[in-house]
Amino acid sequence: MFIPYPAINFASPGTNESEPQANDIKIEYHPSSGKPAKILHFHEYGECRNHDHVPIPPDPAPWKPWRSRVDFEVATLALESSMSEDQINKLINILQRVGQGSDNFTLKNNKEMQTMWDLAAERSIKFQKAEIPVPFRDQEPEIFELHYRPAWDWLQELLRDTMLASQMEWDAQRMYRYDSVSNSWKRFIEEAWSANTWWKIQDNLPAGAVPLCIVFYADKSKLSSFGTAKGYPVILRCANLPMDIHNSPGRGGGRVIGWLPIVAEDAARSGKSDFATFKSIVWHESVRKIFESIVQHSKTGYTMDCGDGVRRCLYPLILISSADFEEQTVVCLTRGTQGLCPCVKCEIPKDELTNFDSEFTQRTAKRTVDIVNEALCIARTSKGESDAILKRHSLRPYMNSFFRINNTDPHENVSFDDLHFLDSGLWEDHLFEASLSDIIQTLTLIFSTRTRYKSFPRWPKLHHFEDGISKITFNDGSKNRDISKIFLFAAHDTITKEEDKAGYTLLKVTRHYINLIMYAGLEIQTSATIAAGRAAIEAFANGLKACALSQTTDLDKNWNFIKLHYLRHCWDDIESKGVLRGMSTKPNEKFHGPLRKIYLRQTSFKDTAKQIVRLEHQSVVASQIQDAIDLLDAHMKPLKSDDPEDSQETDLPLDNFHLKLGSKLKPVTFGQLESAGSVFQRLHIRVSDFLSDLLPQSGIPLPDGKRIKFNANDKLVPYQSIKVKYESLETWRPVMDILRCNPDFHNRPRYDFIIIQTARDGPVFAQMQYLFVCTVADMPYPMALIQAYRVVRSRSSHDKDLGFLRLRKDRVTELISVQSIVRGAIVIPASDDPMKGDEMLVWDVLDGDMFLRVKRDYPGYTAGR
Template sequence: MQFREGEITHEFQGQPHTFKFKYRDPWEWLVDIVTDPTLASSIIWYPVEKYLHHGNMIIRIYDEVNTGKRWWEIQDQLPRKHGLPHCFLPLHLWLDKGKVSKTTKKHPIVLRAAFLPSETRNASGNGGGVFIGCMPIVCNPNDTIESEDDTPSSVELAQFKREVYHKVLHVIFRSIRKRSHHGDTLKCGDKIRRVLYPGFLIHSVDGEEGCATCGTRGAQAKHSCPKCLAPKLELSHLAKDFVSRTQHGMIHDFKQAKHMNYSSRLNILRDVGLHYVKNALWKINNSSPYEAYSYDMLHAFDLGEWGKHLWPLITEKVLKHSKNKISRNMRQIPRWRGLKHFSAAAEIDFADGNTFRDILKCIIPCIVQLLPHNSSLVHCVRTSAVLRALAGLRIVRQDHLELYKEFLVKYEKWFSNEHDKSFNYPKHHNLIHLPEDVENKGCTESYSTRPGEGFHQQIQQAYDQTNFKNTDPQIIQIDENQEAIARIRMFIDIHDQHLSSLTSAEDLTDGAEPPPAPVVSMANYALGCQELVISEKAEFRNCIAAKVFCSSLRVYLDLTATCEIDEGDRPTGFLTLTPYQCLYLTYMSVEDWREKTDILRCNPSFHNSPRYDCVVINTNPVTFGRLEYVFSCKDAEGQKCDLALVRKFEDSCWRPKTKWEGCRVLREKEYGFVLLKYLIRGCHLIPTLDKDKSTYYVNDLVDNDAFIRFFLDK
């Protein structure tokens, strides 16, 4: 794929402005993907409907893009004739403005194949995103949609930017325009000839780019939402339905304004929140920019709704009376694998979306005792966290969407009590469009901007290799070289892998017969960090319950474990113990039914601090416990079993100042033994901080599996 040169000229304030750019032909890239035999088995040609038996109900589920309804609707409109199959070829568009140095910004455009599974589409390498080109940055790059309104000067500048934007897109996507209407016949990687109709199903963009691709007005305009015609003063209404934007309706309004004088044209377009710009995507079939614009968890929620609005509201209200207490409480939160630990959370000046997301997961226990009784802010934050968790599920069920809509109503109720904060802003309003996006395009992972954000780093690395003069052609050449190297590397790896598999088969079977099937272990755990073997009479310096350990262990093995361990496998007599400080606990996630592993610690000095993680025990109902000692016990005849000494928890009658929905408080109970095979998964318990140290909150937001187990299915 070679880059081509493009040029457009547009007049602004009586002066012509010329913009030169380089771009790749998207159709050439699509042909490479579709005809690639290594990806033939991964390409999704047709949409599917997925259902789940849940109790006595059959519930529709959404995960990949092809499970959404929009692909179905487009596919059903295509010709159905005998002979070659006609298939919709959905595309995923990502573009964003980012810094490559302290003073320089670039605006890369990336295309992804939405007809590939997310693991392939969102990864780098063959089948991943392709760099199409750089969008010219017009005028002052510091101007954003936040400062755009309906004043004539603001409209004139914003309209100029949109016109340049869409003229560039018009040139870049010229090759797929006719093919989107009439199709093009290709012999695909699976040796079947198909008639393919490309179109844009998903735009993964932030708010500013969404307004640019849709040609709509900025955040301060009368109608600023790219998906509907919600008035500016009603953006906080989450339980109200608004008129949706449609491509047919917007084209009609544009054509109507075209025949009006200047003042009448401004009035018509202001009432529908449009600029007088001919959208380049209107001419591409099945590519409505208003339907393709998708809810982005990174910019709209993590950095927007939570990071820019709710988090500053919390720090303002709490720090006003309790300075530094948020940071102090956050420091006391137990560490957890995959969760950032904060030493000065309230003093963070800048944070990325992942940081804000981790703060949201554990902020409520840190602020609930610092705010008044039955605080609406606590309920507001909790409801937003539940909305975030529901929206972030990898497998979304229809009942999850119904619950999401219920929590939208609750969210509106609680934030209406925060009278010193206005919620009339677009990213808050966009919450009502998320269920529609999930139903039409699958789960939010399908259109997240997170995979594309990593491309800014690639552009920055390429920029650093230039001489910092006329950098676009140099960046393009560097990208071409890197793609060529990656493709060569891929074929070498495939060849080496093939040779390695043949060699292994010959080594195992001496070339006489196929290799034997691998042995599969059914154990759900593994042990690590082995310590020295000791006897049961030894002094347990690392065991908190050392005084009762020996007698309790013998009672457990002789009495309690008789029904849990076969008599021939139960250790008896003199025992030797092998302690471990790490437990790998494998379980099936109830979110997407994939295998997950928790790495749990039972260590008196893990990075110079004691760490004793907590687990969920398979009882009826399930119980919680803290790992105090993990070990294997073995007798003289070699009989062995793996056990853990745990500090068990039970429900506490103590309640915080504000009991939020789903709040569960546990208190420490007695010690006890449990076989490791009865541990389900790890759990994250947060101390009540201002209460005594023996009570804990269950953190049901630490991951999606915990959210479903401890909140949705409790």
């Protein structure tokens, strides 16, 4: 019997307010801030992390300098170019408003519109042009054109924004959550200011001064289809803003701050070491120009009144460099994968990149400055000896431009990037490639794996691979991540230990890989998850050693590559600078698409840099104006739901959960249902018995003290969806699953799996069969008919090796109160064999909450071995 189970109350009141309560949050501020430590109850901490914009009086005419809102909207639409269906509808709506006389459209032609854009451009800092002279060898300097916004001007624009300034954090923090089991405070890391480097930086600042931390990104990308035209944007973000804001595309998000020159390849020079150095010097001289406005402030500080009315002494610096490995070598002026010591963070020899046991000398700004100064000094008398020193350390003969900025160490700034090092690196280029080369030898295996990808259950934000994966050649990082998380579950029984030892060992390595990416990607890192994450990398490294020993001539893979080694720096980076999503290139990569569209659709393909930065600036200004218009609209009318199902939803106050049933159908009788299929057999009797037992157990008296008795003519109300809100174990914030119980959802049946909480057995996986509401004494009781699946406790060697949580179907269906639903789940068939149709596997890597939930409730099951 399943009964309602109350949600965990993370803010449960204690009897003694002076004693810490379970899950309380303690925040210790850096001593120079002068702020005392504070303790918050868990729900109070959640409210502090709500980064909704602070309401301010809206500008009544935010579209200025345009004469009307319609003028601005049409100009914006022209800027956006190639119209989609939504844009066409938008244009129609605008013109209808004009036709009805509710607004004015006064623009006469494109020339006037461009004049208005020029006027509007003054709302935000504009690009400047600079010439960067750099000589190659002893020749005359070559002149390169840089377009840039001074970094300090951009920072001041953020600092003076009332809404953004009120969201910024300034002082380093150490944050703890109270563990009532051990009666101790456990540290956790999330934002950059809660990690170690921010604290160390503030140690070096005068009392009361605060760091102003920049996230730096630069990457060369293709603008044309064949790659003949390229762009080189520099994008900055402010780490003092929460990640939810500075990683967003809107207000307070990333800003293109520079358009770097690209040195043309030359047959006479390309491939030569000094030409690679020359290109790096052009890059650093350009970046030096972008940041020259903050150099002095980084040394002496700058005192100003910020937008929130507080006067602060600010020390700007680069905290994080978000980049792929190739770009990191440019940032650090190292010699890349061909160097004797290819890593940008330590001096590991290039033939020891699989070594996870030994320690190697860490690179630091001071050490690099000393080495380069020594080499440049010796070069005056012996260029050969100078080159030998630099080659030994894989450095280039030039002083890094970032060294001019105080508290900025490029070797510390460069960061582990989940996109290029894991999803599109270690997985796509190595593990996946090796696995495919093994599977592709057997057509049966290809077909089976492809079919499982095609039939994999749908879930929000999860890519669906309609054609399988055999045809995929180029993917974006998010697809690679989903492919890696599904692969083990799609291929696990197509490769056996007896028939293919090397392939089976690769599957075991894949389990360790998905464990490590799940730990690394968590949005809050506790001392426990950090320790588990480090252990996951160790297990992965040991698995690779076993894989190398089991390799055959058909599967001969060299695992000595830099992106494997970089795993050694992953957790150090997290402890130093915060969780990975604050360092990831993913938010920055999203800029390349719009910039490419500007090039392809709005330039003349000549002198494109000037045209691109002008149009990009117009886009920034348009976004700022649109933000103000959206604020005005929100101020003028109440918010309306975008969900068409909301009008059909039933609000049901259920303890600490907030559940909503949706997609309401017409009432049906029990008799109609019972004649529709065996799953509904005797349903009116089962529901009667269930509610007669449930209500007293829940403290609700039975009507007239008698057991409930429905008959076949009584009606119930079916629903086909339910929204379940729960506290995520990963983010500690409320999240919502929209679960379906629908025989025809987008032309296919969808009966989602759920986790239910039971009083006797704890969490249980189940599949929804039917959602409905019964009424007893004028009170609605939402219920579900479910098929439960129990964990198979007697585990096979196969399941232990690959870390599977296997389930077996119960013989009968059961009724539950929807209060019992914890969250949704993905559960997949364990085999294509009809004789094993009752067995399923839990997809434990669905998201961070599911991953941690399974680890907590079924310890050891998904570890692999």
